[in-house]
Amino acid sequence: MHDESPRPLPSSAPFAESFPGLRRRGFLAATAVTGAASLGALALTGCGGGARDGGSGGDGKPKRGGRLRAAFAGGGAGETLDPHLSNLFADVARAKALFDKLADYGADLSAQPRLAEKWEANKALDRWQVTLRKATFHDGRPVTAQDVLYSYRRIADPKKAFRAKASLEPIDLDASRPTGRRSVEFVLKRPTAEFPNVLAAFGAYIVPENATDFDKKPIGSGPFRFVSFAPGRSAVFRRYEEYWDGAPHLDELEFIVANEESARVNALLGGQVEYAHELNPTTARAHEGRGQIGIVRLRNSAMQAFCMKTDRAPFDDKRVREAFFLIADREELVRGALSGAGEIGNDLFGKGYEYYADSLPQREQDLDRARVLLKKAGAENLKVTLDTSAVAAGFTEAASIFRDQAKKAGVTLDVKMGSKDSYWNDILDGGTLCCYRSGAMPIESHVSQRLLTDSTTNATKWKHKDFDALYQQVQSTRDKKERAAVYERMQRRLYTEGGFLVWGFADWILGTARTVKGVERKAPANTLDWARFDKVWLA
Template sequence: MHDERFPGLRRRGFLAATGAASLGALALTGCGSSDGPAASEGDGKPKRGGRLRAAFAGGGASETLDPHLANLFVDAARAKALFDKLADYGPDLAAEPRLATKWEANKTLDRWQVTLREATFHDGKPVTAADVLYSYRRIADPKQAFRAKASLEPIDLDASRATGERRIEFVLKRPTAEFPNVLAAFGAYIVPENASDFDKKPIGSGPFRFVSFTPGRSAVVRRYDDYWEGAPYLDELEFVIANEESARVNALLGGQVEYAHELNPTTARAHENQGQIEIVRLRNSAMQAFVMKTDRPPFDDKRVRQAFFLIADRKELVDGALSGAGEVGNDLFGKGYEYYADGLPQREQDLDQARTLLKQAGAENLKVTLDTSAVAAGFTEAASIFRDQAKKAGVTIEVKMGSKDSYWSDILDSGTLACYRSGAMPIEAHISQRLLTDSTTNATKWQYKDFDALYQQAQSTRDKTERAAVYERMQRRLYTEGGFLVWGFADWILGTARKVKGVERDAPANTLDWARFDKVWIA
């Protein structure tokens, strides 16, 4: 199944899986402090020591620590603790160096030289070019279903080679100006050469090293003192599984955990500024949208799509479907991200103009089915709100409830109008994965050769300012006649004990500073 909270996922996604042990069944140990006193580095400054317990929804007995198979948020957080990537995304979704210290392209942007920093795996062995090439070739194995496979597609791994112990020449299949995004792709973790067994004693180069793992219940990791970016403040970190949001909240309130992932807006409002726990809002973490299939009636007529843009009251959708925990969208992905076309006027509801466009398209008294599901928070509410908004423009929307288990795969090719959401990713990746003729997750069926050509022009353009101009041109077209009706951007909400410090607040889910437990400490 395909869950757009983490883009590109075509399986179960980040849903609270059934069948896993509940938090109450776990044997939780530790109390957020080390065996000995933690050494303070001054008032308000980080303190070393302690154990933090973080509650996430999980995936049951099938969970794995293989970083190339990470699908759930808890998988991603555990992988980030144990492993590293060559690059990762900053808060604006631009790639930032991690295991790579620099990358340099040739004039034609189809060969990139990447230099590694001096870093070691948990067994003391250095991270080398051979480890990188092994990791990428493992991900690209056609017999496997690894998450980052599609992201690595631009690389010709047969031609790519090590040019030194810590230098790699990546040969690409075509010019790729945004190649650093490939290095930062979700799931593109570096593992030791020939590594294959990740559940008994995984070895990575991340800030924590492995202690224990019980699928569907708990994983414990311990500070790696020789981490290249500096040892974490925490002595130990435990990931515990609690599939129900109420279980995560109750465990946090009861002191059984110090960090609870994925809270809903109602919970946040009830506890914000109440003094017992801290509510952390990761702004702009999830795009909220309706997708219109541009290859079939009635949305093959751009005037109908434009009418639907004007039907939406975005503030009402954010207030009603997200309980106000977000901000309005403007029919483009990536608000606040690198290359976002923020100069376009904010679209407002205009029912009169919507009716005029529908009349011009011969679509008066239009009836259309809107697919939705309880697969994601706010979907059913958004569908009901939009149905009522459309009625005011003379459009009849029939809301159709889909299965949680098959919703994403069902709407990818079927239907004409559907609820949709997406986690953070670079705008370039959103375009390449969803808006090109051969994109594998093209939910709007936006397929135009001239648009494809603009993408290739952007990827062949060395000058960043000139490249940004091409991306803006592409976004202006999508704003005018695309198939994504982007009505909002939702906050991602976490809860922590008040003694937990260092949780980054300017970090959309999927980015480097989300779940950075090596930077967290217990006061």
């Protein structure tokens, strides 16, 4: 999978049945479609100052009580509450309400302890001792080391297609063992300095030992406990008073399926929901500042890029790749393809994340220099096919804009529309240039999944043994400052001659009723404060 953003699916009939007063006629027409594969989205977190939506229950403090209704795109009658199968936005938000992971990502995509109270590595970085905090499942049983190992072994089942399976690959689960009721020794197949990222992996939720049925009465250790679930329609959860991180402010949380953006927006405007996930920039601009609903923009939530195959002509010549870096007018791409809802990129993944090389100069359009490089490479009057699709918001617009930019440098781009259903598989190995996007993940994960010789989703075909060696050096380095220095070396190499032309980072946009408080406004998608309804309250 290439795009780490959950997928919304089309059709909103279940929502119309749940709220017969809503009708399709007159709905706003625009929809926002994300890419094909796995995680991106909203960010709600605890009370306090800083970037959160101020407001209070009237006395400056969070208010307890009430039911918050949240509208998400869903997956129809086949939806499940199995947290290890989470793939859509709605799946992941529901899983996060019911279950916990050992760790999760902070605002800078660094791993933060959750069910794990602490972790410590041996000198060789190939054995990690993880100590669990005192937490209980919804039926009162304590969360134990056996539950953790059962969960991870279930995820790693080769017969299953569980989301976090690849992320757990560094762990030798046969050799790993409990060292106490609340402690686990993880034995790794190789040194892994960034092992906490594995604990925070998307979908790596902890479930009770031997749990298999998650749709009738799922039991987790999360902030809300199960009340009811109608696949493709709604799910209702109630506050878990004994939650280790403090009981939620809300009495109840209801997830409602509304696949069309227009249905979610109209339900929010009509008071039938208090939260609407995934709004497009046009909708946001229409309502921002009017006071009727709140608009929240989650910065740096999705990388937007063009992917150049570095193993084939014309992009096997690094001068051609550099020329394409210089052809791009990033500001025009953000304005046109993202409707201004984002910020420019600098040909590197992870802007604002831990280890990001922000010291590199911002690359700007230089058509004269691009022409010189193309001439030196013998690539004057170059013609290239640019694969795109309506699979993700802004893809077709970005392709058209970049085609016009390239023309000014003497390059002809033939834009080819691909299937939404097969696009990500088609562009992994096929073609030479394509539109690409990714949700948030640690920079280490981006490197390991996409930029190593044996990476399974290496769409740029970046295969360099010396680069692989730098990654192994990072994972064998205990000192964080020393690791950061190696990450910078790797990023300087990618900045100079890599295959990702990263032109922007898209905002993720959500809408809330004015009564909703405690909304985090700084954390990007896929972090700890994504879908964190336990720290939200209704004024």
